[in-house]
Amino acid sequence: MPTPLPPPERSIAGLFLGLAVLLAGGCALSPSLQAQAADSPRHAPLTETIQLQRRTLVFEPSRADLSVGCVVLTMASSAPVRVNGLQAKSPQRWRSIYLKQVGTNRFALPALKIDYAPHEADDILCLSLKLWFNEVSNMHDSPFYENVADRYALVSWCSKPPESASDSSWKARFSQNREAELKAFQAKLAQPLPIRLNQRKLQADWGYPMIYNSPRVSEADLNAIEKAVRDRDEQHLITLQVTDADHATVYASVEDATRFHGTREYKLVRSEGTWKIEKVEKMQE
Numbered sequence: 001m002p003t004p005l006p007p008p009e010r011s012i013a014g015l016f017l018g019l020a021v022l023l024a025g026g027c028a029l030s031p032s033l034q035a036q037a038a039d040s041p042r043h044a045p046l047t048e049t050i051q052l053q054r055r056t057l058v059f060e061p062s063r064a065d066l067s068v069g070c071v072v073l074t075m076a077s078s079a080p081v082r083v084n085g086l087q088a089k090s091p092q093r094w095r096s097i098y099l100k101q102v103g104t105n106r107f108a109l110p111a112l113k114i115d116y117a118p119h120e121a122d123d124i125l126c127l128s129l130k131l132w133f134n135e136v137s138n139m140h141d142s143p144f145y146e147n148v149a150d151r152y153a154l155v156s157w158c159s160k161p162p163e164s165a166s167d168s169s170w171k172a173r174f175s176q177n178r179e180a181e182l183k184a185f186q187a188k189l190a191q192p193l194p195i196r197l198n199q200r201k202l203q204a205d206w207g208y209p210m211i212y213n214s215p216r217v218s219e220a221d222l223n224a225i226e227k228a229v230r231d232r233d234e235q236h237l238i239t240l241q242v243t244d245a246d247h248a249t250v251y252a253s254v255e256d257a258t259r260f261h262g263t264r265e266y267k268l269v270r271s272e273g274t275w276k277i278e279k280v281e282k283m284q285e
Contacts, residue, residue: 056103084113
């Protein structure tokens with residue numbers, strides 16, 4: 001990890017950022033961000049700046065049979081935000097940065113300069129770090145955490161206490177493992193991040209893709225839908241959602257399970273008893 005893709009704590013498709021390959025001397029922005037840079041006019045300096053250093057985040061699951069497959073830095077702001085000098089053409093409250101995997105349980109966080117303008121007294125900016133596992137999907141991972149709050153945010157920070165915001169969703173999404181000071185949040189990122197898990201037994205059908213089968217179609221139909229997409233050499237399916245008896249949507253992570261390279265959306269239709277791919281769209285995360 002709500003339309004076919006999960007809500008913000010699972011996956012946030014079609015949002016502002018998708019950061020591309022990290023280079024030895026820094027990081028390169030994805031083509032979609034480069035295009036935004038070319039099209040975006042220069043803006044006046046904003047009033048607040050937050051900087052995160054480029055570093056490798058190290059995760060330490062407490063059990064060996066679960067590994068980190070996807071890491072997302074979620075950013076939400078009630079005021080305008082620019083990241084590394086770029087601002088979305090249309091303001092969006094939720095933004096996501098999917099991180100590149102650089103080793104087992106290791107992901108690269110690029111250098112980030114975040115400028116935002118809190119024009120109103122109630123304005124707030126929040127950051128959180130969320131992960132998905134390889135072996136169990138975001139639909140079934142909650143029971144594996146010793147502390148379920150870790151599932152929603154392994155570490156978070158807000159420019160003001162989220163419970164003080166007039167909108168209760170700030171508290172719901174960013175109160176977990178929240179550091180009161182930005183320096184403490186940055187310090188957490190510089191240290192290995194423990195993932196405290198219990199020993200609940202894994203089940204084979206708790207992995208990916210996540211199945212949303214309502215209205216229900218048969219198991220044979222589900223297998224046929226999945227096979228049609230896997231026959232396109234897609235190995236990292238995220239969700240399979242049945243829209244109705246003759247239509248379904250499948251999302252796949254491109255190249256690997258991290259969503260760092262974006263996702264593809266497959267629209268399928270049942271025609272003369274056979275499930276066929278009707279449309280494929282690449283979505284840059």
